[in-house]
Structures are given as C-alpha cells and as structure tokens.
Amino acid sequence: MNLSYWELKNWFTNVDYTIVGSGIVGLHCGLQLRERFPESKILILEKGLLPQGASTKNAGFACFGSLSEIIDDLKTHSEEEVVALIQKRWQGLQLLRKNLGDAAIDFKPFGGYELFLKEDDSTYVECLQKLPFINELLKPLFRNDVFTKEVDRFAFQGINDYVVFNPFEAQIDTGNMMEALLRKAVAQNILILNQATVTAYHENKDGVQVTLTDFSFGTKKLFFATNGFAGKLTNNQVKPARAQVLITDPIPYLDIKGTFHLDKGYYYFRNIDDRILLGGGRNLDFEGETTTEFGQTELIQQRLEWLLQHVILPGKEYTIAHRWSGIMGLGASKNPIVEPLSEHVYCGVRLGGMGVAIGSLIGKELADLV
Structure with a gap:
C-alpha cells in the first residue's frame, strides 16, 4: 500500500484499540472505550463503503421478540x-x-x-x-x-x-440512527476507515499485528464486531x-x-x-x-x-x-457471543437478528472486556 509518512503517523501508529466493523456494535464499542480511556487512540475498520451486514440494512424494528417467536x-x-x-x-x-x-x-x-x-x-x-x-x-x-x-x-x-x-x-429510522452514531463517534475523535478489509491477524506478547489486503499495522487490542461475517476470522459458531x-x-x-x-x-x-x-x-x-x-x-x-x-x-x-x-x-443459541478470544483479541457477535435491540449493549459489553 502506497502510504505516506503522514498517513502512517496519524492513522496507523500507536493504535491502542482497533475495532473491526463500524455497525451498531462496533460504534458503541468505540464510544464505550472512549469513555473509559479518554486519551486512547481508537481506530475502526470497515470493509464496506457504508457499514456492511445489517446495521444500515435492517427494517428499523425497535422490538424484542413477537409472541410466536418467544414461544x-x-x-x-x-x-x-x-x-x-x-x-x-x-x-x-x-x-x-x-x-x-x-x-x-x-x-x-x-x-x-x-x-x-x-x-x-x-x-x-x-x-x-x-x-x-x-x-x-x-x-x-x-x-x-x-x-x-x-x-x-x-x-x-x-x-x-x-x-x-x-x-x-x-x-426507528435506521439511516438516521446510523448517521447519528457515526457523527457521535467522529465527534469523540474515533478514527473510522472504510473499504479496509481485515484479512488476518497475528498476536504477539505486546498486542496484535493486523493485516489488511496489502498492509499491516500494530494495535494493543483488537475487537471483532462483524456479526454475520465473524465466522472465518474468529472461528466462532x-x-x-x-x-x-x-x-x-x-x-x-x-x-x-x-x-x-x-x-x-x-x-x-x-x-x-x-x-x-x-x-x-x-x-x-x-x-x-x-x-x-x-x-x-x-x-x-x-x-x-x-x-x-x-x-x-x-x-x-x-x-x-x-x-x-x-x-x-x-447460531444454535440465540445468546450473543461476547468473549475474549485470547489475551489481546475480543469479539461481540451473533446478535440473532436483534441488532437494533441489543447492538448497543453488546458493544458496551465488548469494550468492558478490557
């Protein structure tokens, strides 16, 4: 990747927390990390032009389960x-x-x-x-x-x-919700990079080396908030x-x-x-x-x-x-997965089609794993 000194310095140096996925979970994770660690450098990587998955594509239901679904x-x-x-x-x-x-x-x-x-x-x-x-x-x-x-x-x-x-x-209006979330994250000095696909990661004693398509960088902690796309990199069910x-x-x-x-x-x-x-x-x-x-x-x-x-x-x-x-x-269970994968890597996934309802809470819980 043809990156300048400035790009390397401002975006990819001394990164404390890297979040994969800029949907409801990823953005709430970033906001909770900012609240807990005000001076930290937080980077969110999103593979799509807009948040992929379901965060900007759902029906906008503020629901928690119909009667037949609960039964x-x-x-x-x-x-x-x-x-x-x-x-x-x-x-x-x-x-x-x-x-x-x-x-x-x-x-x-x-x-x-x-x-x-x-x-x-x-x-x-x-x-x-x-x-x-x-x-x-x-x-x-x-x-x-x-x-x-x-x-x-x-x-x-x-x-x-x-x-x-x-x-x-x-x-709710899904587009308004995600726009408001993105604005809030940017206002909290959280860096968001779109069309940045994470292809692999390698953990070492001090943190994680994150590999994009043709570039890698270091981060102290790595969070996966990729829900339906989580299987390959997180090995979760x-x-x-x-x-x-x-x-x-x-x-x-x-x-x-x-x-x-x-x-x-x-x-x-x-x-x-x-x-x-x-x-x-x-x-x-x-x-x-x-x-x-x-x-x-x-x-x-x-x-x-x-x-x-x-x-x-x-x-x-x-x-x-x-x-x-x-x-x-x-997955086989409707319970979300919010857990450490290793010492420096965490995931908050498997929202069971209820991302509007639980996405904000899962993002907060994901950040609180640190």
Missing part, C-alpha cells in the same frame, strides 16, 4: 434464558435511545402487531392459549401485560380474526443469514402504522414515509440464505410480493421501488 424460543431455551435474553434486548433499546435521543433516531412508539395467516391455525391457537403464560413470565420485566388480543383494524386479508398487540414495540427486503413507492392515504410480524418473525413489515417496507422469507430456503452474499432470489421475492398483494395491501395500487438484502449473524 418458539422456549422450545430450545430455558425460561430463564429466554427472559434474560428479552431483558438484554429491552435494556439495549433503552441504551440506544439514551445514547442518541428519540428525535435523532425518529423513534415512534406505534406498537407492534403479530398477524396469523388462516393457513397457520396451529400457531394461532398455540399463541392465544399461551398468551397469559408469556405475560406472567415477562411481568417482572415490564410490570404490565406485554401482549393483548385485538381485532384487526387494518383490513388485512387472509389472516385470522385476532392479532396480538404489543404496546412496548416501536419503529456464527452462521450468516441473509434477509431480503423490498419497499414500495409512496402510497396515498396509507393507514397502516406500526411494526408487524408474521410466521414466528420470519416475515415483518412496517410503514415508513407513506411506504410499506416488507422483508423476510429466509424460512423458505434456510440453506440458500445461509450466505454472506448480498442479493435476492426469485423464490423469496415472489412470496414477499404475494404477501404484499394478498395480505397487506389487498385491492390497493402500488409499485415496488427498491429491493435489498442484509446479513445477520445466527
């Missing part, structure tokens, strides 16, 4: 684990709001709704039966019932009569999971407000700028969507369009404006 989690996790995970997500959301302010992230407490397709009666019946039990389970956290049964007032089609409402759920999304053009007189879940959280939609944003469908092809490649597939896009036409906006005219995808980090 599903209880089949593979203990009650204590599920409650602890929901508590962590809830605390993370409050930390995000405290750090950035509701105005900066366009926080709108419209509440969240879970819909049940008529073809999925078994999940519908199970959720209504277990709703009181889940409310009791979560009452120590929220002091009130989280979930209530309501009649659908949005004129959706092909769903069962009742929806499940959660007043604690909200929506993190699997990438692609999420495909589409958004409509503005729709006149759109009356839908809130965040909406379908099919155990595998589908989700919301209003934004008089548009409908809809994503999901990974459950149609788990193997194919276990990838770090961005893109769309005909199978999933057709299902999203079917839901839009027949369930969400029946009889309405609309056009699809844009499509994209993001990469989440999942």
Whole structure:
C-alpha cells in the first residue's frame, strides 16, 4: 500500500484499540472505550463503503421478540434464558435511545402487531392459549401485560380474526440512527476507515499485528464486531443469514402504522414515509440464505410480493421501488457471543437478528472486556 509518512503517523501508529466493523456494535464499542480511556487512540475498520451486514440494512424494528417467536424460543431455551435474553434486548433499546435521543433516531412508539395467516391455525391457537403464560413470565420485566388480543383494524386479508398487540414495540429510522452514531463517534475523535478489509491477524506478547489486503499495522487490542461475517476470522459458531427486503413507492392515504410480524418473525413489515417496507422469507430456503452474499432470489421475492398483494395491501395500487438484502449473524443459541478470544483479541457477535435491540449493549459489553 502506497502510504505516506503522514498517513502512517496519524492513522496507523500507536493504535491502542482497533475495532473491526463500524455497525451498531462496533460504534458503541468505540464510544464505550472512549469513555473509559479518554486519551486512547481508537481506530475502526470497515470493509464496506457504508457499514456492511445489517446495521444500515435492517427494517428499523425497535422490538424484542413477537409472541410466536418467544414461544418458539422456549422450545430450545430455558425460561430463564429466554427472559434474560428479552431483558438484554429491552435494556439495549433503552441504551440506544439514551445514547442518541428519540428525535435523532425518529423513534415512534406505534406498537407492534403479530398477524396469523388462516393457513397457520396451529400457531394461532398455540399463541392465544399461551398468551397469559408469556405475560406472567415477562411481568417482572415490564410490570404490565406485554401482549393483548385485538381485532384487526387494518383490513388485512387472509389472516385470522385476532392479532396480538404489543404496546412496548416501536419503529426507528435506521439511516438516521446510523448517521447519528457515526457523527457521535467522529465527534469523540474515533478514527473510522472504510473499504479496509481485515484479512488476518497475528498476536504477539505486546498486542496484535493486523493485516489488511496489502498492509499491516500494530494495535494493543483488537475487537471483532462483524456479526454475520465473524465466522472465518474468529472461528466462532456464527452462521450468516441473509434477509431480503423490498419497499414500495409512496402510497396515498396509507393507514397502516406500526411494526408487524408474521410466521414466528420470519416475515415483518412496517410503514415508513407513506411506504410499506416488507422483508423476510429466509424460512423458505434456510440453506440458500445461509450466505454472506448480498442479493435476492426469485423464490423469496415472489412470496414477499404475494404477501404484499394478498395480505397487506389487498385491492390497493402500488409499485415496488427498491429491493435489498442484509446479513445477520445466527447460531444454535440465540445468546450473543461476547468473549475474549485470547489475551489481546475480543469479539461481540451473533446478535440473532436483534441488532437494533441489543447492538448497543453488546458493544458496551465488548469494550468492558478490557
């Protein structure tokens, strides 16, 4: 790499803390390190032009789990684990709001709704039966019932009569959130370099030698905040999971407000700028969507369009404006991995599709490992 003396001196000399990944976790890690070590030199490396993964590509749900998702989690996790995970997500959301302010992230407490397709009666019946039990389970956290049964007032089609409402759920503007986070990091004298891909690292007794594509430098501590892209360099049990999304053009007189879940959280939609944003469908092809490649597939896009036409906006005219995808980090457990990999290397990954909720808290915990 053709670096000048000035570039070497200002960016790559006497680096105390290097963070890989400039998403929600990486930026919060940097901010917490700055608070703990005011005089330190902090460098964040990002392989994309903008934060890769899911931080700038998610749907902007300030949520902590739909009723069917929580019931599903209880089949593979203990009650204590599920409650602890929901508590962590809830605390993370409050930390995000405290750090950035509701105005900066366009926080709108419209509440969240879970819909049940008529073809999925078994999940519908199970959720209504277990709703009181889940409310009791979560009452120590929220002091009130989280979930209530309501009649659908949005004129959706092909769903069962009742929806499940959660007043604690909200929506945010993902772009505003990440822009505010980036501004805050820069204001705290945290250096952020984009299109800088870490290919390897080598630990020695004093720190870590970090290798980029054609250049290496030394840092005292190294943090991985790469979530779905973490597997290769951290050797952690993190699997990438692609999420495909589409958004409509503005729709006149759109009356839908809130965040909406379908099919155990595998589908989700919301209003934004008089548009409908809809994503999901990974459950149609788990193997194919276990990838770090961005893109769309005909199978999933057709299902999203079917839901839009027949369930969400029946009889309405609309056009699809844009499509994209993001990469989440999942695993056998929904518990995040926040741990030292060695004396000078740490990671905070596997956010389980809940990065908006727990990303800020995981970033703080990652920095506090030092």
